[in-house]
Amino acid sequence: MAVDRWLSELERFRSWISFGLTFAPRFLAPAPRGLREAIREMRASEYWPPERLRELADAKVRRLIQYVAKHVPYYRELFARERLDPREIRGVADLPKIPILTREVLQERFEDLKSDEFERHAPILGQSGGSTGERRYFWLSQRCMNMEFAAVRRHYDAAGYREGDRCAALYFPLEGKLANRFYWDDWRRRIRTFNTRLLTRDTLERFVSLAVQFRADVLWAYPSHLDLFVRYVEQTGDERFRPRVVVTNAEVLYEAQRERARRVLGCDVFDWYGLGEHVAAAAECERHGYHIPEEIVAVEVLRGNQEAPEGEPGEIVGTCLENFAQPLIRYCTGDFAIRRHDRCPCGRAHAMLREIGGRTQDIISTPEGGWRAFRHGLFGVEQVPGLEAIQLEQLEVRRFIARVVAPGGLTAEARQVLTRRVVEAIGFEAEINVILVDDIPRTERGKRRLVISRVPFSFLAQPQPLELTSAAPR
Numbered sequence: 001m002a003v004d005r006w007l008s009e010l011e012r013f014r015s016w017i018s019f020g021l022t023f024a025p026r027f028l029a030p031a032p033r034g035l036r037e038a039i040r041e042m043r044a045s046e047y048w049p050p051e052r053l054r055e056l057a058d059a060k061v062r063r064l065i066q067y068v069a070k071h072v073p074y075y076r077e078l079f080a081r082e083r084l085d086p087r088e089i090r091g092v093a094d095l096p097k098i099p100i101l102t103r104e105v106l107q108e109r110f111e112d113l114k115s116d117e118f119e120r121h122a123p124i125l126g127q128s129g130g131s132t133g134e135r136r137y138f139w140l141s142q143r144c145m146n147m148e149f150a151a152v153r154r155h156y157d158a159a160g161y162r163e164g165d166r167c168a169a170l171y172f173p174l175e176g177k178l179a180n181r182f183y184w185d186d187w188r189r190r191i192r193t194f195n196t197r198l199l200t201r202d203t204l205e206r207f208v209s210l211a212v213q214f215r216a217d218v219l220w221a222y223p224s225h226l227d228l229f230v231r232y233v234e235q236t237g238d239e240r241f242r243p244r245v246v247v248t249n250a251e252v253l254y255e256a257q258r259e260r261a262r263r264v265l266g267c268d269v270f271d272w273y274g275l276g277e278h279v280a281a282a283a284e285c286e287r288h289g290y291h292i293p294e295e296i297v298a299v300e301v302l303r304g305n306q307e308a309p310e311g312e313p314g315e316i317v318g319t320c321l322e323n324f325a326q327p328l329i330r331y332c333t334g335d336f337a338i339r340r341h342d343r344c345p346c347g348r349a350h351a352m353l354r355e356i357g358g359r360t361q362d363i364i365s366t367p368e369g370g371w372r373a374f375r376h377g378l379f380g381v382e383q384v385p386g387l388e389a390i391q392l393e394q395l396e397v398r399r400f401i402a403r404v405v406a407p408g409g410l411t412a413e414a415r416q417v418l419t420r421r422v423v424e425a426i427g428f429e430a431e432i433n434v435i436l437v438d439d440i441p442r443t444e445r446g447k448r449r450l451v452i453s454r455v456p457f458s459f460l461a462q463p464q465p466l467e468l469t470s471a472a473p474r
């Protein structure tokens with residue numbers, strides 16, 4: 001018991017120290033050299049004319065293709081099989097000569113897609129959750145991570161989130177050692193990240209207090225979390241935290257969400273489209289154009305095997321030009337967008353997308369009167385024998401429909417396993433009604449959703465018990 005108390009005191013002390021350090025001058029927290037170089041490069045090309053940008057991208061495509069033909073077993077084999085001479089790929093426009101790479105192929109040929117001088121690229125294992133519940137893994141080189149971060153930094157500058165600004169983040173649930181913390185301060189980046197495992201009226205009230213204490217003037221959030229926060233402010237009138245700017249990423253930001261946030265918070269919202277594999281990205285500028293950072297990714301918008309007709313949506317297929325650890329060329333993202341062909345008034349010449357769709361955040365209402373998100377889908381559920389796809393619909397807090405695609409049917413045992421896994425994934429007892437269907441319907445932006453909740457948003461119910469423990473100074 002005494003040890004527990006001592007540990008919690010130590011934890012309190014540590015969180016005070018990390019809070020204090022966020023006030024340290026910037027020169028005490030320099031970015032690593034590779035990142036500084038990447039930021040310099042990305043800033044230099046920000047306003048290049050279109051021809052110069054395309055020239056750079058073409059040169060990077062040639063470099064990548066020559067590299068994979070020499071160092072990546074999967075591509076050596078593919079080029080031989082397709083009788084493709086790597087010298088035929090002279091730039092972005094020639095990429096369609098290479099067959100598409102699907103997620104299934106990445107999984108099956110995971111090792112063969114790695115460079116034979118893998119370690120040289122200081123690789124980092126990335127992971128990402130899919131909308132069907134599976135977890136995806138991939139390797140990213142340090143250079144690729146730096147360049148993408150530099151592109152994000154450029155986007156923040158345009159949005160008005162400057163380096164050194166204090167930021168409160170309503171992002172993913174904290175995991176591992178941080179899972180039981182209410183928040184966590186990154187003193188180098190001056191970000192206070194809140195644990196979003198459960199968003200209730202109580203936890204959001206504490207979030208506001210802690211954001212104010214942190215003197216945050218930027219809010220960084222998942223669009224779905226932003227929307228919950230905005231509804232909280234709207235319904236409770238708790239206006240203590242007034243961010244100067246909001247930045248979002250990782251899922252679709254719907255225009256209705258952006259409008260509500262602008263109206264309730266009185267500031268603008270800027271979105272970044274990117275994905276874990278770093279094969280495609282688009283950054284919103286100050287004039288709200290989604291610009292593709294062509295220095296690091298080559299993006300195609302495909303319908304069948306060709307570019308989608310003008311003004312029509314197609315699937316985003318992306319190539320990272322900087323990841324030599326596990327190069328992914330023409331990788332299917334499962335996301336959709338329409339190309340924008342006009343010139344953006346901001347002056348940047350980078351190609352643009354609009355109405356990007358696909359990444360949805362799946363949120364359910366919990367018996368505590370709060371909300372929680374599934375960061376990586378419903379793990380464990382996908383291993384039920386015979387199951388191909390699943391969608392949960394929450395009708396009432398403890399009543400769900402599970403729509404299941406299982407062409408061979410489900411045995412009674414499989415149904416039982418499925419129900420148990422769903423209950424484990426959502427985290428509380430509920431009635432699960434399993435229905436077999438031929439296909440899972442798609443949303444207006446073309447993506448299949450994993451979870452749909454019909455329970456109305458409200459933060460005005462009776463006070464909620466706090467689930468999270470805290471090591472926080474009050």
Ligand SMILES: [Zn+2]
Nearest residue numbers: 285289344346
């Ligand atoms: Zn622009």
